[in-house]
Structure formats: C-alpha cells, structure tokens
Amino acid sequence: MTTLLEVSGLGITFGGLKAVQDVGFRVNPGEIVSVIGPNGAGKTTLFNMISGVYKPSTGSVKLDGENVTSMDPYLLARRGLSRTFQNLQIFQTMTVLENAISGFHLQEMGPLLADLFHLPSMKSRAGKAETEARALLERVRLGNAAEKEASSLSYGALKRLEIARALALKPRVLLLDEPAAGCNAVETEEIDHLIAEVAASGVAILLVEHDMKMVMRISNHIVVLDHGEKIAEGRPEEVSRNPKVIEAYLGTEAANA
Template identity: 75%
Template sequence: MSLLSVEGLGIAFGGVRAVHDVGLTVAPGEIVSIIGPNGAGKTTLFNMISGVYLPGAGRVRLDGEDVTGMAPHLLARRGLSRTFQNLQIFPAMSVLENAATGFHLRERGALLADLLALPGARRRSAGALDGARDLLARVGLDRAADREAGELSYGALKRLEIARALATAPRLLLLDEPAAGCNAVETEEIDRLIAGMAQSGIAILLVEHDMKLVMRISTHIVVLDHGEKIAEGDPATVSRHPDVIAAYLGAPVAVEGAAHADG
C-alpha cells in the first residue's frame, strides 16, 4: 500500500505553468526518484508535496489523509520530512547540536518549562542529545560530534542534514539532490545511507542529477520535462525510453544491478 499518493498536482507562477497534472506514489521501503532537465519542475513538485507551496490543482495524500497545502511542521509530525538543495546547517554549532535540532518537533514540553530549564526540559534536552549521537553513528559522523559543523566537508554536511531529518522519525523522507557537489567517495556514502534507510522501511522520494546513483538505487523513476511527466518505470525501462533520451539523458544509462529496496 502506498504511503504517499500524489494526484494531478499542478501549479503556475504569473500565468506560467510550472508543473501540470503530475501523479506518483511511494510505498514504505521504496526509493522513487524524480529526474529531468533543469527547470523541469522537480523542486517545485517537492515544494508542493512538502507544504512549501500550495498547489493550484491536485491532491497530496499521506497514508490516505488529504494533506494538500498542510504546513511543513504539521507534515513533519505526520511523518514527512525533507532535506533541501541548499544546505540548512548552523555552521558555528557543533555537529551534535545540529543533529539534535531535529528532535524539537517530537517534543511536547511547555514553553515556560523550556525557558526556565525545569527538570522536564532538561530531560528532553538530554534525550535529544542521546538520540542525536545515535543518528550521527548511523550516518557515519559519530567521531565528528564535537566539531563545529562548518569544519566538515560538503559530503559530510549532506549526511548531517539527513541525520537531522531522521531526528523527526520520518515515515517518508524527501531528499533534494543529496549527492550534489559530492565527490565519488562521498556519493557512495550517500548511496549506502539512502539504501539503508529504505531497507529500514522508510519511503524515499529523491530528486537527483547523478544518473549513476539514480539508476543504481531507485525502485521506480518518474521523469519530468517542462513540468509534465513524460515517462516512468523501473530504471531499465526509463533508461531506454526515447522521450527520456531526447529530453534529458542523451544516451541510455547503464543500470548497475537491482534496486536496493523492494517495491
């Protein structure tokens, strides 16, 4: 059963149609990738799904509930979290403190208790730090916990942002170009991390330009061009689709093995 269902989603800016009639589904443990040339509408689609933009048409359903246009913090409490194309890191804070900030959406303490540092607030803070340490170990950054985030490599910062998103305990995680700017070694680390999250049952919706990564880990691929879906299917099918080749790939892309997650 699908966790995320997107139906006929569309939006226009100043009369210019950015996304039109796009639909897709993502099930638990599935990795669905959205690809397409620059300006195809990929991040705009992400922004509608994650509540940043209010769609002009269509519906977004999370586990059957209509969440179209719901605020991002409310979606996070329902299990939808995301990363952004541009890093949202606090460089002067420690790596551990950055990871811990993701736990605030799971806290239910009173504001006054937090301001006065009452025992309940202190317990929540300690719990967030313990949880952050576990997440840093999961993304391979436990040894960097006490360093300032601004000292990390770009690839490590990408993994830190994923750790912070995982702090919200997502059932669905939207990853916007997690391997952008990463070298080959860092991309392999991102690859393993995404595969591991899917294997743990998290549904993954991915926007990424690294076609080798996309073809290697995706269960299903959706291709956009000029805001419209022009193809979808498994990696092998999409890599041979003539419209995809003409619009984006330029040539068939080799598919390296099966996807990491079951559909």
C-alpha cells in the same frame, strides 16, 4: 501494501508560467522512487509542493490516505514527512550536535516554563534527544564533529548532516533533494548505502538526483519530468530505454550505456 505518499494531478503556476503540470505518482513503504529530468524541469518545485513549502494551484497530496495538500511543513513533519534541501538549509551558527538534536524537536519539546527554569523534565527530554542525536551522527560518520560549529564542515559532511537531521524525525516518508550533489565518489556510495538502508526499514523515499548511476542502481521506480510535465515513468531499465526520456534528458550517455 498501502500507498504512503500519493501525488495526483499536482500543478503550480508562477505568474502565468506553468512550472509543474498534472504530475502524479505513488510511493509505497520501503520503496525508492526517483524524480529525474533536465535542469528546470520542475523537480525541486515538485518537492516544494509536496513538502508544503509551495501551495500547489491544482492537484492533491495524500499522506497515508490523508489529504495534506498545502499543509504547512511543520504539520507535515508531525505526520511523518521529512525532507532535505538541494541548496543546504543547515543551521550554520549552531553546532553539528545541535543541528542533529533539532531534528528531534517534536520529541524534546515541552512546556516553555520547563525550558526557562531548566526543570528536570526538560533535562530528561533534552538528554534523551542528545543521546539519540549522537547515535545518529555516528551513523552518518559525523560523531567526531559533534561539537564543531556547522559552518566549519565540508559540503559533503553538511549533506550528511542534513540527512541525519531529516532521519531524526523518524519519518514515514522521506524526500531527498540531490543528497549526493557535490559529494565525491566515496561519499556518494555512502549516501547510496544509507538511503537503501533507510528504505529497507520501511520508509517511503522520494529522491531527486543527478547522479544517473546512483538513480539507476537504487530506484525501484522512476518518474521523468520535462518542462514541468511527466513524460515517462516505470522501472529503471524501462525508463532508460524510453526514447522520449533519452531525447529529453539522458541523451548520449544512456544511449551508450
């Protein structure tokens, strides 16, 4: 199996502070790799580097063999990398449906003139995107909320909407930054199933999550960060037994488990 996402030696410095240093790992198709670590360990920074939001100072990111280091997010999206955000980045004043359709942007975009004059070609593209977006909303149980303004949704629902928007791109690599944060147990379980389902369809998933039960349950592989450095990696049961990890992060919770 070929590696879809390959990160090597990735590091970034913010004004002299080494936020992330020499981090590397691989994600294969259908695999769920989780990045864990205490607050401030550099997980989101790592995500931002992989997804092109930050430009790393060192190292490289390869997508299906192609070097995509520091590439703008919109170009990465065209190459099949999509992500969600820890602090929601929803288009608040748009409807839930429009948010979902925006995930189909690359599919529904055409010539500007077609948009300005509502030519039939635009209508068929937009119509197709809308149909697919509605199906996707059903899948994350937001079908009934389609016409509502996004800002009126609950936090958990917005989390699902963001996942739907990311899935709309039909990504090959999906980066999920704390998808279950702020969700109740039922919602967490739903997201849990959804992630497993997406992975089963062959998508490479990179996950940051604080819910340890969820991480241990669904991850194939875990990368542990502390102070911006990788201190351990391996299968969930290996990582949870690693003394360095227990000391840095898992603490008593894992020791008692």
